[in-house]
Amino acid sequence: MDIFDRLKNLIGDESRITRCEKVRAEHSKDCSSYHIGNLPDCVVFPKNVEEIKKIVEFANEGNIPLVPFGLGTSVEGQIVPTRGGISLSFQKMNNIIEVCPEDFYVKVQPGVTRVQLNEELKKYGMFFPVDPGLDATIGGMAATNASGTNAVYYGAMKHQILGLEVVLATGEVIRTGGAYLKSSSGYNLTSLFVGSEGTLGIFTELILKIHSVPRFIMTAKAVFNDVESASHAAIHVLRNNGSVCKLELLDQSTISAINRYKQTSYTELPTLFIEIMENHFTQVKEMLLLSDCCELEVEDIDEKREQLWSIRHEAAFAIKNLFPGKKLMATDVCVPLTILPVAIRNAREVMDRNDMKGSILGHVGDGNFHAVFAVAPFDQGDLERAQHVNNAIVQFALNNGGTCSGEHGIGLGKMNYLEQEHGASVFIMKKIKDMFDPKGILNPGKIFTS
Ligand SMILES: Cc1cc2nc3c(=O)[nH]c(=O)nc-3n(C[C@H](O)[C@H](O)[C@H](O)COP(=O)(O)OP(=O)(O)OC[C@H]3O[C@@H](n4cnc5c(N)ncnc54)[C@H](O)[C@@H]3O)c2cc1C
Structure with missing residues (x-):
């Protein structure tokens, strides 16, 4: 009996196990990155923890790779079933179990998406702040420690997760943390x-x-003549004001991509998007003007603020639109804030030197920025050139006290940097992996090169 038939017997509902070519292809790679996919043997859509427990026990017994799949928006090849096996989709585990506004917590299944959750939380005047560029599942966001524009004020997933129910590789179910705030x-x-x-x-x-x-929030769009002035201004605002809720930078080429994509005519210069409490605004405005800001737009009406943010949120699509038929490679380094201006300048110089067209944007309030460029994954020369640029940007960050990944994770794409960044503690990480997953069935081939 093959994997498919055994799983059918285990779950007892044929409609939730498939080896259909189209569905396997959908689970073979993420939705936008340059990483090359690989088909799983089958895709399973469990409904509850009991089914997952059975599937995991079966996989562990038969040494079958098991790759959890949320919405497939991760960008470092995390969901590629490099060794085939079972792709475990959480599409049917998308219930919001409990909303408790008085105690500031919510319990969800892993397939709930952040947009779905925020729709529900609106009813209570509450929200969940972690906002990666696309909609994504809470399970996938937790597994990548995602962040986004709100992280400068609220922190990343790590700061929002109070507790977990986890099925271990042996099938044992454990609970960590709980519904308390500390x-x-x-x-x-x-x-x-x-x-x-x-x-x-x-x-x-x-x-x-x-x-x-x-x-009482205000959003400002502040334009600068060069990217270094913009990043210096970002640091200045941050250092002198504790109420910055968002602080994003889009460079000149990103604004130009947006103008082409949205048919707009924003000034094509480096631009900061800043969200701040209203009562701090006068002070921030003064700081921006003293920092050589050459154009300032301020909005306090929700609808207008959302319009401004839509410029930032559509940036990735605008960049992709410039390179039809190609896939995106995005660096994701995070550096100490004082290094940020020179790290961004270095990234641009590396891209220009290698004739690599692309954009720079990012969550600069955290020292985290993306250099995004397009690549044809099956063109070896193109891929190598992109990897060379990517590597130079990462090396600069590592040599200056930064990390290779601020929010996207390691997956397949950043495995080579782990030892350089963490040294001997990678040995401890591998020991932890061996202890939790002695047979190496859970998402094999990711994070560690061996
Ligand atoms: C245009 C664009 C913009 C983006 N912007 C940001 C951004 O600003 N910030 C940011 O942090 N990321 C960003 N991302 C990356 C992406 O959205 C995040 O990595 C997201 O957290 C992935 O969620 P997902 O549901 O798609 O998970 P998937 O991609 O399906 O899976 C991600 C990882 O989680 C694991 N996983 C999924 N579910 C579970 C589970 N229940 N249990 C255990 N492991 C699980 C998978 O095995 C995989 O390793 C962006 C991506 C794109 C394409």
Whole structure:
């Protein structure tokens, strides 16, 4: 009996197990990156923790690779089933289990998406702040320790997850943390699982911190003559003001891509997007003007603010639109804030020297930025040139006290940097992996080169 028939017997519902070529192809790679896919043997859509437990026990017994799949928006090849096996989709585990606004938490299944969750939380005047560029599942966001524009104020997934239910590689089900806002009790296993990219366990329930929707917010769009002035201004604003809720930078080429994509005519110069509490605005405005800001637009009406943010949120699509038929490669380094201006300048110089067209944008309030360029994954020369540029940007960050990944994770794309960045502690990471997953069935081939 093959994997498919055995799973059919285990689950007892044929409609939720498939080896259809189209569905396997949809689960063979992520939706936008240059990483090359590989088909899983089959795709399973479990409904509850009991089914996942059975599937994991079966996979562990037969040494069958198991790759959790959220929405497939990760960008470092995290969901590619490099060794075939089972792709485990959480599409049918998308219930919001409990909303508790008084205690500031919500319990969800892993397939709930952030947009779905925020629609529900609106009813309570609350929201969940982690906002990667596309809609994504809470399980996938937890597994990559995602962040986004709100992280400068609220932090990343790691700061929002209060507790987890996890199925381990043996099929054992454990719970970490709980519905309380802080704890100093025992080792912090929740934090260990967050960011583990499906390699340590499978999340079947998550308890998340939720927040009141902030009021009296202003959004500013500040234009600068060069990217260094913009990044210096960002640091200045941040250092002198504790109420910055968002702080994003788009360089000249990103604004130009947006103008072409949206048929707009924004000034094609480096631009900061800043969200701030209204009562701090006068001070921030003064700082921006003293920092050589040459054009300033300010909005306090929600609709207008959203229009401004749509410029930022459509940036990735605008960049992609410039390179039809190609896939995107995005660096994701995060550096100490004081290094940021020179790191961004270095990234642009490296791109120009290698004739690599692309854009620079990012969550500069965290020191995290993306150099995004297009690549033809099956053109070896093109791929190597892009990898060379990517590597130079990462090396600069590592040599200056930064990390190779601020939010996207390691997956297949950044495995080569792990030892350089973490040194001997990679040995401890591998020991942890071996302890949780002795047979190496959970998302094999990711994070570690061997
Ligand atoms: C245009 C664009 C913009 C983006 N912007 C941002 C951004 O600003 N910030 C950011 O952080 N990211 C960003 N991303 C990356 C992406 O959205 C995140 O990595 C997201 O967290 C992935 O969620 P997903 O549901 O798509 O997960 P998937 O891609 O399906 O999976 C991601 C990882 O999670 C694992 N996983 C999924 N579900 C579970 C589970 N239940 N248990 C255990 N492991 C699981 C998978 O095995 C995989 O390793 C962007 C991507 C794109 C394409």
